[in-house]
Amino acid sequence: MRVPMAPESGVTVMNKTFRVNRLLFALMLAVLLLLPAVPTRADDWYGEKGAYYQLLDDGGWPLASLALTVYEGDEYISADNRHYRISSVDKQGLTAQTEFLGVIDLSPYKAELESVSVNQNNGENGVILMYCTHTDESYVPTDGTESQPEGGGILKVAQTLKDAIEERGGKAVLDETNHTPHDAGAYERSRRTLAELMRQHGPVAAILDVHRDAVPAEQYSAEIDGEEVSKVRVVIGGRNQNSAANKEFAYKIKAAADEAHPDLIKDIFIGKGNYNQEVSPHSLILECGTHETPREQVEASMPKMADAVCQAVYGGIPNKGEGEKQEGEGEGEQKEEQNASPQNQGQTAAPQATGSPSVEQQSIRNDGGGTGRGVIWMLIIVAAVVAAYFLISMGSHERKEKMKGFFGREFGEFGKKKK
């Protein structure tokens, strides 16, 4: 005969449940809080270490390798300015098919750079802000490893670029704040570094986030002016309102580099990321060499990169400009400025004899075009979100009533007098 067990009181059951919940909670918390103790792997390699995407042209020939996630719609501009759009992506095979859109004509940017006198390109002698989001990135042949959490070889490369910009008379500031680990939060941490840089230094002429790539070294190897150097890839984030303006800034740098050191800029990639580029319309990622490139080769290319950056940012190489003037080579330019109308003096270079628009007009056209599109897209997105919220949260009658009394209800307190 079964003896019925005495039922547990409600309090006992509750206490047991509470103890179990408390144990589960403590366990979950311990796991979550101990997660950061696990070292994070550097680089975003796919599937297996060293994997990367291969971009293919219409005929199936490889265009470039990218240690980035690529999507349909991403854009790629090759060294010879051929413009491609990714039409399909094979995630298993890590290949992306592209469609050829045409050849980009950088001659207007070259003409603009040539017509701008020193320090007038951005209207003032601004400062170039530099930092490394992935401070751990390093170069295996020189540093012995691809990742150094305490600070990798990439910081030395960034320092070389900074020094080279300063040697040319530009203003540059490098912040070496460590953003380890190389995880999804790295860009959130580097955004803070960037914000502090912007608060302490200004006006900002350009922002450069210096990285190194993770594809085979031969993709970046080049010989320029008889010297073994590494090429540089420019990466632009498509997911921010400054994307178009940043693309135009990249074109300027490429135009300057193509003129002074052809082959230096490997290519330009416009992907889906943000990369903190919403902060400035002159903000770029520079991929300097790969993990397999000897750091010395990358450092050797930095003075050449500084030439291009100074030309694009300041409209010339400040020190070179002074030197030329001292030697009397700048007389022609000075005469041209004297002939310009008084309102143009000291503000913009004189219009070109060919009747092209003034430099200031070109500058506004270039910046305004990209940023204008950014503003329009941002407003469209905000309006769409607000409209979606209204549709979800209210019926048609309620919507009408709320719209009718919106300002009275939301801002009513501002009109009220204290009783």
Place this chain on the structure above:
Amino acid sequence: MSLGIVILIVAVILVLFGVGHRILDRLRLNDKVALVLMIAIIGFSFVPDIPLGGGWSVNVGGALIPFGLVVYLWIKAGSTWEKIRSIIAGIISAGVVIATNMLLPAEPEALAIDPYIIYGVLAGLTAYLFGRSRRSAFMAGIMGVLLADIVRGIINGARGIPVTVRLGGAGAADAVVLSGFIAVLLAEGIGELLEKIQGGTRHKDMVFEEGEFKHAGPHGAGKRGDRHE
């Protein structure tokens, strides 16, 4: 600086200001206080971080003001249970933020949305599961990111990595502020969606008085309700 860039910067600040003001307005704050706080958050974002020593620093607009608001909301919480719930939600959100950073791909283009939006959504979901309240969501969103940054700084220090922790360093554009706002928007969105699905509010007896919903009893506003506030 060109006209286009000036317009762009102004537009970004106006959008952030407008959205932020509306969100703060939904917490236990009136229009004027919400406006002053939003001005303070944006204004102090332009002031350099305050160094705390040892590589640690804090931004007034990005961390101190949001933290002060969290403390105010916590003190004003309707019950002890709500206070406990919001602390638990904040701690779990911190764990979620840390796990998110570790488990998601390191490259931004590999994510459909930016990490700070993911923090906000997860913190909002955590808080909503715990308290179903906008205030809890806000507290969890803010504290989740702040605590995660503190834990990360401590672990880096323990591993011998140079420590630089800038709490709320990006000011109004920092993950701290944005995830707090997104968490409130999510709580609001879920609340509105559930209300629409069930065909209207279950709390028809509640009235909105002095910046919060209260049960309208025979003697006026009575028990303080924290759900959907």
